[in-house]
Each structure stands twice: as structure tokens, then as C-alpha cells.
Amino acid sequence: MAEEYDATRDAATEQEINGIAGSLEGFKTVLDVGVGTGRFAKPIAGLGFEVTGVDVSRRMLLKAREKGVDRLLLGDAYSLPFKEKTFDASIIIHVLHIVVDWARVMRELGRVTRGNVITILNVPQVPTSPTGAEEGRVANPIRSDVGGYPVRTQHRMWQNEQELMARVPPMKLERIRDEIVSMPVADALRRLEAKRSMAAQMVPPEVRRAMMERVIAMSAGQVVHRRIVEDLAVWKADQFEAPFG
Numbered sequence: 001m002a003e004e005y006d007a008t009r010d011a012a013t014e015q016e017i018n019g020i021a022g023s024l025e026g027f028k029t030v031l032d033v034g035v036g037t038g039r040f041a042k043p044i045a046g047l048g049f050e051v052t053g054v055d056v057s058r059r060m061l062l063k064a065r066e067k068g069v070d071r072l073l074l075g076d077a078y079s080l081p082f083k084e085k086t087f088d089a090s091i092i093i094h095v096l097h098i099v100v101d102w103a104r105v106m107r108e109l110g111r112v113t114r115g116n117v118i119t120i121l122n123v124p125q126v127p128t129s130p131t132g133a134e135e136g137r138v139a140n141p142i143r144s145d146v147g148g149y150p151v152r153t154q155h156r157m158w159q160n161e162q163e164l165m166a167r168v169p170p171m172k173l174e175r176i177r178d179e180i181v182s183m184p185v186a187d188a189l190r191r192l193e194a195k196r197s198m199a200a201q202m203v204p205p206e207v208r209r210a211m212m213e214r215v216i217a218m219s220a221g222q223v224v225h226r227r228i229v230e231d232l233a234v235w236k237a238d239q240f241e242a243p244f245g
């Protein structure tokens with residue numbers, strides 16, 4: 001996983017880094033929870049912030065260290081190895097949809113942070129656009145082909161983030177990305193296969209291969225269009241001290 005992570009994820013975009021940096025004004029120390037390979041920690045440290053990365057995966061931390069991120073700690077977001085109010089700000093990016101108890105994790109971030117708690121949210125795209133309808137047309141026959149395995153939708157995937165937004169409204173919410181990314185179906189599939197994402201691991205490998213073959217056969221030469229919408233959300237750390245569930 002750690003080996004292919006950077007190869008199969010886009011580097012942090014300028015909009016993402018600028019958005020985060022804009023919410024770090026006046027701050028110096030930043031905790032990156034679930035730092036991974038340092039996709040965000042490295043560019044943010046490059047702007048002069050003192051970034052500490054925490055992750056449960058030793059292998060991800062090794063990758064981050066190889067890339068030159070130097071303040072790294074093995075640790076769990078549920079129980080962060082820091083005293084109260086150690087950091088000016090914390091960021092948690094592409095982690096909340098992985099954890100089971102997002103509320104406990106956010107309370108932990110609130111505990112160790114003095115100022116802002118920041119995340120980037122993928123805004124799920126409900127398949128109403130022509131693009132989404134096409135995806136549905138392809139996905140539905142596949143679903144029946146593979147013996148009724150559930151195909152997790154984007155909407156379900158980002159459920160934790162949506163609950164968080166509803167229960168603890170951020171003090172700042174800013175749209176930082178809204179674009180259509182297009183690529184040939186074959187490339188998109190190769191990327192998905194290499195990515196070994198959580199969604200791709202939900203079904204047995206032979207089922208996944210069957211799905212791939214079916215999609216390739218159905219869509220030879222076509223291009224897929226994906227709308228990517230991202231919001232930057234910022235909370236005051238003490239918003240996570242009040243009871244919210």
C-alpha cells in the first residue's frame with residue numbers, strides 16, 4: 001500500500017495547499033493526523049510551518065521520511081501522544097472516511113490543538129449529471145454480473161464527513177476545487193487496479209477482475225469524465241470540546 005500510494009494519488013494541488021495555508025495564518029506548529037506519505041505535510045512544511053506527522057502505519061511513515069518529512073511519530077488518531085493544546089493547528093486529510101468513530105478522532109484533535117482544525121472534504125457527486133447517468137448505466141449490469149456484491153457509492157463513502165458537517169458546522173467552508181477530470185477508460189481502470197483502494201478491496205480479486213473485463217469490453221475507446229469537488233472546512237478547536245455525540 002505505502003509503495004504504490006504516491007504513484008496512484010495526485011500530488012496535493014496548489015488550491016489545496018493555498019487553502020490550508022490561508023487557514024494557518026498566524027500559526028507556526030501544525031499537526032498532520034494520518035500524515036501518510038507526507039503528501040500535505042511536505043509542501044506545508046516547505047511554506048515555513050513546523051509540521052509534525054502522526055500515522056498508525058510504520059510503512060507510510062517510512063515513505064514520508066524518505067521524502068524529507070522529518071517530524072514523524074507512530075501514533076493513533078484515537079489517542080494522540082500529545083498533551084492538551086500542544087499545536088497551533090491540526091489537519092486531517094482523507095482519513096475521516098477510514099475511521100469508525102470520527103467523533104472521537106475529532107475530539108482528540110480538538111484536545112491537542114489551540115487554534116484551527118482543518119480538513120478537505122470531497123463533496124460526493126450524486127449521479128444526476130449525464131456523466132453520472134453513464135456511470136450508472138455501466139455499473140448496474142456489472143452489479144448483477146458479479147452476484148450481487150454491493151458497489152459502494154461515493155455518497156456512502158463520504159458518510160462520516162457528511163455527519164461531521166451536519167453535527168459540528170465549521171466556522172469556515174470554502175470551495176477550493178470544482179473541475180471535470182477526463183481520462184480514457186483503460187487508464188482509469190489501470191489506475192483503479194493499482195490503487196488498491198478500500199472500495200476495490202471490498203470484493204474478492206476474481207470478482208474485481210471480472211468487473212474490470214466487463215467494463216473494458218463495454219467501453220472500449222471511451223473517455224470517463226469525473227467531476228471533482230472539494231471544500232476546505234475549518235473549525236475552532238474548542239468546537240470539538242462541546243458535546244456533539
Ligand SMILES: C[S@@+](CC[C@H](N)C(=O)[O-])C[C@H]1O[C@@H](n2cnc3c(N)ncnc32)[C@H](O)[C@@H]1O
Nearest residue numbers: 034035036039055056057060076077093094095
Ligand atoms: C488515505 S491516507 C491519507 C494520507 C494523507 N493524509 C494524504 O492525504 O495523502 C490515510 C492515512 O491515515 C492513516 N490512518 C488510518 N487510521 C488511522 C488512525 N486511527 N490513526 C492514525 N492514522 C491513521 C493510514 O495509515 C493512512 O496513512
